[in-house]
Amino acid sequence: MLADNRIKTVTSLEAAPAELPTKGRSLWRDAGRRFMANKAALTSLIVLIGVVLFTIVGPYFAKWSIEKVDWSVVGNVLHAGAPSLETGHYFGTDEVGRDLYSRVIQGTQISLLVGLVGSAIAVIVGTIYGAVAGYFGGRLDSAMMRLVDIIYSIPYMFILILLLIVFGRSFIMLFVGIGLISWLGMSRVVRGQTLTLKNREFVEAAIATGSKPRDVIFRHIVPNLLGIVAIYATLLVPEMILLESFISFLGLGVQEPNTSLGALISEGAQTMQYGTYWQLAFPLVFFITILFTFFFVGDGLRDALDPKDR
Amino acid sequence: MIQFILKRLAVAIPTLLVLIVVSFFLMKMAPGNPFAGEKTVPQSVLDNIYARYGLDKPEWQQLAEYIYNVVFRFDFGPSFQYRDRTVNDIIAQGFPVTFTYGAWAFVAASVIGIALGVVAAVRQNSWADYLSVGFSIGAQVVPNFVMAPILVLVFTLWLRWLPGGGWNGGHWSNVVLPVVALATSYFANIARITRSSMLEVLGSNYIRTARAKGLPGWKVIFGHALRPALLPVVSYLGPVFVGMVTGSVVIDLYFSTGGIGQAFVNSALNRDYSTILGITILLGALTITANLVVDVLYAWIDPKIEL
Amino acid sequence: MAPVLTVKDLSVRFALHDSVVTAVNNLNFTLEAGETLAVVGESGSGKSQAFLALMGLLAKNGSVSGQALLGDVDLLALSKTELNQYRGRDVAMIFQDPMTSLNPALRLKQQLAEVLVLHKGQDQKQAETSAIAMLERVGIPEPAKRANAYPHQLSGGMRQRVMIAMALLCQPKILIADEPTTALDVTVQAQMLDLFKTLTDDFGTSLVLITHDLGVVAGVADRMMVMYGGRPVEKGTVDDLFYDPRHPYTLGLLHSTPHIAKRAERLDPIQGMPPSLENLPKGCSFHPRCAFAFDRCLAERPALTALDNGREKACFHEGPMRYGKVA
Numbered sequence: 001m002l003a004d005n006r007i008k009t010v011t012s013l014e015a016a017p018a019e020l021p022t023k024g025r026s027l028w029r030d031a032g033r034r035f036m037a038n039k040a041a042l043t044s045l046i047v048l049i050g051v052v053l054f055t056i057v058g059p060y061f062a063k064w065s066i067e068k069v070d071w072s073v074v075g076n077v078l079h080a081g082a083p084s085l086e087t088g089h090y091f092g093t094d095e096v097g098r099d100l101y102s103r104v105i106q107g108t109q110i111s112l113l114v115g116l117v118g119s120a121i122a123v124i125v126g127t128i129y130g131a132v133a134g135y136f137g138g139r140l141d142s143a144m145m146r147l148v149d150i151i152y153s154i155p156y157m158f159i160l161i162l163l164l165i166v167f168g169r170s171f172i173m174l175f176v177g178i179g180l181i182s183w184l185g186m187s188r189v190v191r192g193q194t195l196t197l198k199n200r201e202f203v204e205a206a207i208a209t210g211s212k213p214r215d216v217i218f219r220h221i222v223p224n225l226l227g228i229v230a231i232y233a234t235l236l237v238p239e240m241i242l243l244e245s246f247i248s249f250l251g252l253g254v255q256e257p258n259t260s261l262g263a264l265i266s267e268g269a270q271t272m273q274y275g276t277y278w279q280l281a282f283p284l285v286f287f288i289t290i291l292f293t294f295f296f297v298g299d300g301l302r303d304a305l306d307p308k309d310r
Numbered sequence: 311m312i313q314f315i316l317k318r319l320a321v322a323i324p325t326l327l328v329l330i331v332v333s334f335f336l337m338k339m340a341p342g343n344p345f346a347g348e349k350t351v352p353q354s355v356l357d358n359i360y361a362r363y364g365l366d367k368p369e370w371q372q373l374a375e376y377i378y379n380v381v382f383r384f385d386f387g388p389s390f391q392y393r394d395r396t397v398n399d400i401i402a403q404g405f406p407v408t409f410t411y412g413a414w415a416f417v418a419a420s421v422i423g424i425a426l427g428v429v430a431a432v433r434q435n436s437w438a439d440y441l442s443v444g445f446s447i448g449a450q451v452v453p454n455f456v457m458a459p460i461l462v463l464v465f466t467l468w469l470r471w472l473p474g475g476g477w478n479g480g481h482w483s484n485v486v487l488p489v490v491a492l493a494t495s496y497f498a499n500i501a502r503i504t505r506s507s508m509l510e511v512l513g514s515n516y517i518r519t520a521r522a523k524g525l526p527g528w529k530v531i532f533g534h535a536l537r538p539a540l541l542p543v544v545s546y547l548g549p550v551f552v553g554m555v556t557g558s559v560v561i562d563l564y565f566s567t568g569g570i571g572q573a574f575v576n577s578a579l580n581r582d583y584s585t586i587l588g589i590t591i592l593l594g595a596l597t598i599t600a601n602l603v604v605d606v607l608y609a610w611i612d613p614k615i616e617l
Numbered sequence: 618m619a620p621v622l623t624v625k626d627l628s629v630r631f632a633l634h635d636s637v638v639t640a641v642n643n644l645n646f647t648l649e650a651g652e653t654l655a656v657v658g659e660s661g662s663g664k665s666q667a668f669l670a671l672m673g674l675l676a677k678n679g680s681v682s683g684q685a686l687l688g689d690v691d692l693l694a695l696s697k698t699e700l701n702q703y704r705g706r707d708v709a710m711i712f713q714d715p716m717t718s719l720n721p722a723l724r725l726k727q728q729l730a731e732v733l734v735l736h737k738g739q740d741q742k743q744a745e746t747s748a749i750a751m752l753e754r755v756g757i758p759e760p761a762k763r764a765n766a767y768p769h770q771l772s773g774g775m776r777q778r779v780m781i782a783m784a785l786l787c788q789p790k791i792l793i794a795d796e797p798t799t800a801l802d803v804t805v806q807a808q809m810l811d812l813f814k815t816l817t818d819d820f821g822t823s824l825v826l827i828t829h830d831l832g833v834v835a836g837v838a839d840r841m842m843v844m845y846g847g848r849p850v851e852k853g854t855v856d857d858l859f860y861d862p863r864h865p866y867t868l869g870l871l872h873s874t875p876h877i878a879k880r881a882e883r884l885d886p887i888q889g890m891p892p893s894l895e896n897l898p899k900g901c902s903f904h905p906r907c908a909f910a911f912d913r914c915l916a917e918r919p920a921l922t923a924l925d926n927g928r929e930k931a932c933f934h935e936g937p938m939r940y941g942k943v944a
Contacts, residue, residue: 150325155597157556158574158590159333165578165586166336242453249455249560250575262455269459269564273467273474280459291451515717522672522712523732523783524705526698533731537722613722613767 031227034304041300044293051290055109063088064099066106067257073097083278092278094264095271100282103259108286110260111241114178115294118240119233121179126186127229131217133187134194145191148184156181157246164252171254174247178240186232193228197221227305234298238291245287261287311606318605322598329594330380334373337583363388363584386588391580397588400573405592407477408558408569411485415493415554423497424543427504431512431539432531442501449498454557458491458564475566488561496550503546508539537611544608551600555593619688620647621790621823627683627693629663629670629847638894640666642847644683645921648791653817653824655838655855657831657870659891663847664827668793672710673700687790706736709784713796715776719768725752725779726764732786751782755812774805778812785816792817793825798833810837831874835859843867846892846902849921853928863930865907868938901932909934 035041064070070089073081074097081093083100091100133144160177167173197203198221206220245262247253254260261283268280360366364375379385386397430442452460465487466474478484511517512535520534559571566572570589577585609615629641641663648654658664670681671692685692687707692700704710712718720728729748733739739747745764752760755778768776777797784792794813798806814837817824826838834841834855841858843851843866851864862868869887889906892898901919904910913933921931 146321149321150328154325154329155552155555155590155593157559158593161559161574161578162333162336162586162590165581166339238451246453246455246556246560250563252578265456265459269455269462272459272463277463280463284456287456288451295447295450515712515714516720518674519712519718519780519783520720521674522704522710523735524701524703525731525735526701529731534720534723538720611722614769 031301031304035300038300038303040296041303044296044300047289048293048297051108051286051293052112055105055112058105059102062099062102062105064102066102066259067098069097070099071097078275081276083282091282092276094267094279095276098257100264100279103264104261104282104286107259107261107264107283108290110254110258111244111262111287111290114174114244114260115237115241115290117175118178118182118243119236121175122182122186122236123229123233124183125179126183127190127222127225129183130187130190130192131194131221131225134191135198135213135217135221137195137198141191145188148187151181152184160247161250161252164247169252169255174244174253177247178243182236182240186229186236189228189232190225193225194221197224231298231302231305234294234301238294238298241287241290241294261290314609315602315606318602322602325598326591326595327377330377330591331373333587333590334376335369337587338369363390380588380591386591387584389577389582390584391577391582397585400577400585401570401588401592404562404568404570404573407480407567408562408571410480411488411492411561411567411569412554412558414485414489415496416551418489419493419497419500419550420543420547423500424504424540426497427501427543428508428531428536428539430501430505431508434509439505442498442505445498446502449495453495454491455560455564457494458487458560461487461491462564475564477567477569484565484567488565488567491564492554492557492561496553500543500546500550504539504543507542508535511535511539541608541612544604544611547607548601548604551604552597555597621650621687622648623684623686624648624667624671625684625686627667627670627681627685629666629675629679629681631676632678632680633895636895640679640847640894641670644849646842646849646852648823648825650790651818651821651823652840653814653826653838655826655828655834655841656844657828657834657841658844659829661846661891661894662844663894664844665795667844668710668795668825668827672704672708672793673697674710702736705732705789706787707789708791708793709787709789710793711777711780711784711795711797714800715773715780716800718780719776721768724765724767725771729764729779729783729786732783736787748782748786751786752779754816755779755782755785756808757782774801774809777801777805777809781809781812781816785820785822788820789822791823791825793827795827796829797826799828799830806833813837831859831870843870846897847894848902848931849929850903850932851928851930852921853924853926857926857928862938863924863928864932865909865934865938866903869906909938 070081070087070093073087073089073093077093077095077097080087081089081097083090083092089099089101091104094100094103129144133141160181163177164173203216203220206216211219241261244253244260245265248260248262249266251263251266253263264283265280265287268276268283272280357366364372367375376387379387384398386401389395389397389400392400426438426442426445430436430439433439462474465472472483472487474487476484512531517530517535520530525533558569559574561567562569562571562573563575570593574586574589576582577589624644624646627641627644628639631638631640640661644663644667646654656664656668666675666679669675670679671685673692673695675681681693683693687703690703692703692708695703719725726745726748729751730739730741730744733744733747734741737744749760749764752764757763757775757778763771763775768779771779777800781797792813797813798809801809810833813824813826816822824837826833828834838855840853841855842849843858843864845866851858851862851867858867859871862871866887869885872885873887887906892902892905898905900916901907901910901914904914907914911933917933919931919933921929923929
């Protein structure tokens with residue numbers, strides 16, 4: 001270990017002058033270069049863009065809507081409802097004869113939307129909450145963080161289920177429920193980062209020149225948090241998708257005829273005993289692809305933006 | 311030690327109270343009426359039912375009585391849906407089932423996960439290392455509600471080794487799949503956390519000191535490295551517990567094990583508010599207790615935290 | 618008398634992702650019973666790696682060749698299990714950073730006692746009693762109470778005392794101290810060196826003091842070995858090397874050391890940087906920084922050659938050296 005470091009230090013000292021940039025490179029451009037060099041992350045990003053494009057372009061090729069029941073299939077889903085180009089059910093049909101291609105596309109759209117909205121809420125609420133707590137410190141900080149601790153230690157899934165039951169199932173309620181908890185982790189991360197930033201010279205300088213707390217937070221601290229916020233937001237997307245799928249799996253997610261990947265997986269899992277494996281396979285492939293790519297992109301972002309913190 | 315626990319309780323108890331109050335008023339805010347059936351019920355009958363369940367009293371009094379009963383008599387009141395059963399009955403029926411496979415899953419995930427993580431760190435780039443790394447990547451995208459159907463597909467439909475559902479009084483063959491489905495992703499995460507933390511510790515100066523003393527390899531690992539390496543693992547056990555409690559809902563539904571998760575969803579769909587409330591509070595209390603235990607365990611392992 | 622340790626042709630190599638770096642190159646030296654040998658050099662000179670190799674503590678990508686005879690046992694030929702009998706018992710080592718060298722999760726008495734249980738076969742209670750006695754010897758106040766403490770409850774100086782106690786528990790033949798005072802306050806440094814001197818004298822232990830600080834060497838060591846770029850460049854008694862250095866690098870080191878007694882003198886540091894081990898200069902590895910280098914130094918590597926009084930040096934330059942501007 002030691003030897004390794006020492007040798008590296010020596011070589012890097014030697015090599016340093018040659019590598020000095022001729023013109024200033026921004027942190028972000030540097031990170032972009034590192035990200036591009038990361039094959040797993042880059043591949044994931046391309047696949048992810050492909051999936052998103054598919055959800056946009058895919059519907060134009062659909063021959064069936066999400067709710068239209070193909071009566072020719074009903075009663076014989078195992079054979080007539082199998083994936084086929086002739087019938088126009090590219091991914092087959094579900095148990096009641098609806099086109100799975102359209103439904104998977106819609107499910108993917110909704111899962112992605114849930115992920116994006118959830119992490120958007122986390123970015124806005126969590127960043128401000130964490131930055132305020134970290135910046136002001138003291139009692140305000142401990143009170144704010146204690147609240148986060150308390151919410152964290154409640155099994156939120158039950159509260160969320162409770163909310164969905166009490167206020168009825170709807171998109172709004174789902175987003176509210178997800179938004180209620182998604183920002184917790186983000187606020188902790190941001191607070192920790194703010195605490196270190198607060199003691200940096202440029203922030204102290206801003207305070208010393210009499211800037212208002214609001215200006216210091218938004219002009220000096222938040223811009224420097226963007227890297228870590230971006231990493232966390234990316235990693236939060238799959239978590240939110242998982243959460244929504246879980247709720248949908250329980251039958252408490254979006255309402256019929258709308259669907260999401262979690263709901264489709266749930267239906268597919270119940271019917272696979274009849275041999276209609278495609279009903280599980282297609283939503284599962286999309287689900288796993290999305291999660292995988294987001295994890296790898298998030299990981300790649302982390303390595304690119306924070307290379308020493310591996 | 312006692313002071314530490316008391317301090318933690320000072321946070322835990324208000325948390326629990328908040329949980330009770332929030333859930334209670336959520337229930338009260340719910341539209342619809344748990345007793346309104348398909349036929350219109352005469353007002354006099356409704357009044358009767360209300361009186362029987364204490365719903366004619368002002369809400370704050372209902373809340374106070376509810377808290378009193380829960381805290382001092384461990385009585386969650388009658389079920390709104392099943393006339394002849396109390397919430398305690400429902401919990402007493404479902405809880406042992408959930409506890410059985412939940413405890414197995416928790417123990418299996420921790421013990422096997424830690425063991426695999428340690429082996430992977432000590433024998434870097436061996437099969438155990440690749441297994442744990444591969445597992446932890448895969449497990450991130452295979453939540454329990456995906457794992458469960460896959461397990462059933464393989465072990466029930468294809469291999470016909472294990473039943474795909476039911477509880478059968480807790481016969482081992484019925485317990486295996488729920489345990490595996492619930493434990494897999496946590497097992498993989500624990501292995502990953504153990505591995506990276508163990509690697510960090512093994513590269514530390516104090517492990518070099520231990521080696522310089524001439525201690526045999528196993529003593530260096532178990533006597534010196536394991537305990538500090540377990541710190542991040544222990545702090546992950548809290549989230550594992552919460553995750554498993556939540557996951558039990560899926561397991562109960564998918565495997566029809568008849569655990570407390572099934573009772574929760576059934577009562578949710580039937581608007582059996584007192585049962586929902588009871589189960590939420592019970593599981594909330596359990597979670598808070600588990601977090602407390604994890605904190606104590608953490609402090610016990612890390613001498614820098616004064617108990 | 619036969620030396621306690623004879624090192625022959627010791628080389629240490631590290632495999633990097635696409636190359637192999639030689640950190641120590643054909644090192645030969647002997648260590649006499651009871652003497653103190655100072656090994657001096659800049660970072661990257663290979664001084665620490667040579668001794669970590671003896672202890673079997675190289676990083677995973679490191680490999681070692683040569684011989685290290687402790688009596689008639691070759692430490693480098695032993696298996697890990699066999700080596701464990703000697704490390705901690707016959708050869709002990711103390712590291713640079715006392716803050717991180719003790720296990721934060723174990724009480725001091727556990728960390729001390731296990732050495733005695735392991736090597737002396739004492740039972741736990743006996744071992745703890747001996748450990749407390751040793752803590753007292755290294756100057757830890759209230760040793761019985763401190764033995765129950767965890768490392769984080771002690772200051773850096775105290776922790777280094779504990780490390781010394783731990784290393785001396787089995788009264789080893791050799792104690793290797795790798796920059797033992799670098800991380801400590803100056804006042805504590807002096808106390809620590811004093812402690813080393815007394816204890817090694819008492820136990821008849823030979824001390825190897827790895828350091829970059831000639832001030833440390835002056836008070837404690839009998840002989841010294843100066844290393845540069847993985848090779849020894851000069852060896853001899855401390856007095857000889859201090860008052861009559863024969864290698865330009867030794868001379869440079871001496872002039873880089875601040876001296877309180879000679880206030881007026883300006884420091885004259887060695888120019889340039891330590892060489893990259895991956896890419897050592899041809900010829901004498903010191904020549905790019907050497908004020909006395911001539912064409913031979915660029916083409917040929919000087920071998921270590923014997924001089925009078927048991928001294929050795931690896932340099933082509935003959936005759937007197939004056940530091941500063943070349944005459």
